[in-house]
Amino acid sequence: MASPAASSASSRTVPARPNLAFRQLRGRLSPGEFAAAVRRSAREIGEQVSCDARYVGRVESGEIRCPNYAYERVFRHMFPGLTLPDMGFAPREAVRGRGARTAAVTAAPLATDPDHRDTRIQICEESDVLRRAFITGGPAAALGFAALHPIEAAAAAASARVPGPRAPTGRPGAAEAAAVEEAVRHIRLLDDRHGAEGIYRRATQPLRAAFELLDAGVRRRSVSDRLHAGAGELAITVGWLAHDSGRFGDARSHYAEALATARVCGDAALEAHAFCNTAFLARDAGRPREAVRAAQAAQQAAKHLASPRLLSLLALREAGGWAGLADRAGCEQALARAERLFAGGPRDGDPEWMSFYGEAELAGLEAQCWSALGDAGRAVEQARRAVALQDSHFTRNIALFTAELAGDLAAGGEPEEAAAAGVRVLALLEQVRSARIRTMLDGTARTLWAHHDGGAVADFLERHAASAVSGGGTPDTDSAG
Numbered sequence: 001m002a003s004p005a006a007s008s009a010s011s012r013t014v015p016a017r018p019n020l021a022f023r024q025l026r027g028r029l030s031p032g033e034f035a036a037a038v039r040r041s042a043r044e045i046g047e048q049v050s051c052d053a054r055y056v057g058r059v060e061s062g063e064i065r066c067p068n069y070a071y072e073r074v075f076r077h078m079f080p081g082l083t084l085p086d087m088g089f090a091p092r093e094a095v096r097g098r099g100a101r102t103a104a105v106t107a108a109p110l111a112t113d114p115d116h117r118d119t120r121i122q123i124c125e126e127s128d129v130l131r132r133a134f135i136t137g138g139p140a141a142a143l144g145f146a147a148l149h150p151i152e153a154a155a156a157a158a159s160a161r162v163p164g165p166r167a168p169t170g171r172p173g174a175a176e177a178a179a180v181e182e183a184v185r186h187i188r189l190l191d192d193r194h195g196a197e198g199i200y201r202r203a204t205q206p207l208r209a210a211f212e213l214l215d216a217g218v219r220r221r222s223v224s225d226r227l228h229a230g231a232g233e234l235a236i237t238v239g240w241l242a243h244d245s246g247r248f249g250d251a252r253s254h255y256a257e258a259l260a261t262a263r264v265c266g267d268a269a270l271e272a273h274a275f276c277n278t279a280f281l282a283r284d285a286g287r288p289r290e291a292v293r294a295a296q297a298a299q300q301a302a303k304h305l306a307s308p309r310l311l312s313l314l315a316l317r318e319a320g321g322w323a324g325l326a327d328r329a330g331c332e333q334a335l336a337r338a339e340r341l342f343a344g345g346p347r348d349g350d351p352e353w354m355s356f357y358g359e360a361e362l363a364g365l366e367a368q369c370w371s372a373l374g375d376a377g378r379a380v381e382q383a384r385r386a387v388a389l390q391d392s393h394f395t396r397n398i399a400l401f402t403a404e405l406a407g408d409l410a411a412g413g414e415p416e417e418a419a420a421a422g423v424r425v426l427a428l429l430e431q432v433r434s435a436r437i438r439t440m441l442d443g444t445a446r447t448l449w450a451h452h453d454g455g456a457v458a459d460f461l462e463r464h465a466a467s468a469v470s471g472g473g474t475p476d477t478d479s480a481g
Contacts (some may be wrong), residue, residue, distance in 0.1 A: 011292060018060060018062050019059055020122055022060055032347070033348070038071075041077050045073060046393075050189070050352060062204050105176065162282065172284060173223055174226070180213070184233045187206075187234075191396065192396055194432055210227070211231055229269075232257075233270065235352065236254070236258045238254050239251045239258065243281050246436065248281065251277075252278075259271060266299050269351060273353060274313055279317040283317070288323075291320060292330075296318060307342070308345070312337075312339075318334045319338060320368060323368075323369040328373055360389035360394075363385040367382035367405075368404060371404070379412075380414075385403060387402050395431055403440040422441060422444055422465060448460065
């Protein structure tokens with residue numbers, strides 16, 4: 001049963017009732033298994049939802065009386081012929097009310113580019129809990145997703161100032177905790193589709209607001225734990241945006257903030273995530289020994305979390321460090337462990353943030369290890385697998401692994417094919433803004449310059465140079481130290 005603090009403005013007079021119809025639809029699947037089925041169904045119809053066991057529990061408890069439009073489309077795909085009331089949900093008009101519809105209309109113009117219609121729908125049709133958090137003001141209002149739209153001009157025109165802390169009479173509750181959690185999901189979704197550069201600076205606003213919520217004081221331990229975990233995950237997410245934008249100093253600071261938050265609240269899952277990203281950053285910043293240590297610390301934190309897939313990813317982070325140290329034996333041992341753990345399959349204990357980690361990511365990270373070890377043949381093999389297996393919704397990762405493939409082909413003496421892959425990356429960079437990918441492509445261009453006399457290589461180099469002149473060049477990278 002949802003607490004009063006978690007109830008929406010439109011449901012104050014309607015106590016939450018368990019959604020028994022939806023529970024029957026779940027059948028014998030566990031909440032985690034059902035959430036995985038929801039995510040698979042979403043991919044089948046081109047939707048992107050971050051469904052996890054917690055979301056399923058909120059639906060079944062009646063806390064979520066009506067799903068947003070994205071979830072509605074997925075549920076209708078899963079259960080053809082059933083309406084929302086058939087699934088146990090309240091009619092949308094009964095939940096939203098006139099005030100919410102007005103707010104949705106006001107928010108709709110924030111995203112006018114047709115490529116971002118899904119983002120606009122999710123901005124307009126958030127759950128009741130989030131509406132209360134965003135519309136009634138206070139620091140949680142700064143978590144509005146319009147400020148995170150990747151088209152900078154629209155975002156700058158639409159976003160408001162970050163409000164100050166709440167008045168002493170009001171303390172953060174479940175609604176604010178839910179707002180932080182949803183902000184994390186939406187930022188990650190935008191990053192998957194568009195890369196980090198267009199949203200990093202604006203993502204720091206909700207991060208500041210999240211920590212203001214913590215400073216305001218929380219009475220209930222359960223809400224405090226959610227806010228700490230949410231703020232920590234938000235710090236990691238913003239840190240990743242800095243990392244992918246080439247701002248290594250900022251990323252290091254955000255990851256350290258997340259790690260401190262994890263230690264304060266004793267959250268092993270958050271600690272493992274913070275160390276995981278710290279290891280990745282250390283590898284990219286040229287500190288491979290730190291990458292190994294951080295990855296091993298992450299594995300220690302995660303050993304009781306019942307998630308073989310998480311341990312698999314952490315083993316890959318360790319392998320990346322060993323590769324940077326030119327320790328082939330250490331790298332191969334870590335890669336073998338990563339593959340063995342990955343074969344254990346998904347579990348209910350898998351963190352929500354690991355939705356990107358599938359066969360494509362496994363192959364892509366292995367390709368990077370072989371590349372660092374100078375084994376171009378194996379690197380090309382794994383990079384091809386990564387590109388072929390990548391889910392079409394992860395546009396940034398398609399660009400990333402194609403850039404990896406281009407670099408490996410160039411290093412392996414296949415300039416024409418490398419140039420063709422490079423051209424594909426340039427096309428993707430019209431949708432994705434990532435300094436990390438741009439830097440990889442710059443390296444490929446330097447390698448291919450020796451073959452610039454004509455053909456596909458000359459075409460790629462010309463397009464690459466034109467892209468840099470038009471504003472797609474790599475920004476200066478902050479110091480990693």
